[in-house]
Amino acid sequence: MKMRKGFTLVELLIVIIIIGILAAAMLLSSGSASDSAAATAALSEMRAIKAAVVMHAANAGGRLNVKSVDINLVSNDMEKPTVIVSKYEVGVKNDGEAVVVLKTNQIPGGAEEKLLQNPAIEKGAGTYPDGHASVTAANRPVMKFNMVVVR
Incomplete structure (x- = not known):
């Protein structure tokens, strides 16, 4: 029998196809x-914004003065801190229902769908006043919680 060196063309093509499928x-x-x-x-x-709003209200005797809420949530990168609250809005209705709303086009669509699968998040409806204007929550991911509100 003759000993052969190397691989045949078929063997190389099979390996390339397998690598392509894995890639x-x-x-x-x-x-x-x-x-x-x-x-x-x-x-x-x-959740961090919700906690900040709840702590702010706790410091104010359990009431939330909507006009005084100003959250500056900063990333914990000490080299280059960035304000991340600009992606969100906080609104409160007169009955005390508060929301943290993710603004439009802040995360990819696939990520927004995954976010809506979380039980703490739901698709919003309506508007919430925020002391200056109103926060529109229609079809946006929202996290709801209840507060005692002072206007």
Whole structure:
């Protein structure tokens, strides 16, 4: 028998096809992972804003004076701190229902869909006054909570 060196063309093509399939699978899953990361970050920031509003109200005797709410939530990057509250709005109705609303086009659409799958988040409806204007929550991801409101 004659000993051969190297690989045949068919063997090389099979290996290239397998590598291509694996690369395609990784690319598809990386998009999903980045959407999940963006949704998790948005949920975390919404919870932090909610906590800040609740603490602000607790310092004011359990009441929320909507005109005095000014949240400056900053990322914890000490080298380059960035204000992240600009992606969100806070609004409160007269009955005490408060919301943190994610503004339009702040995270990718896939991430917004994943965010809406969380039980703490729902699709908003209507508007909430914020002391200066009104916060529109129609079809936006919102996190609702209740407050005692002073206007």
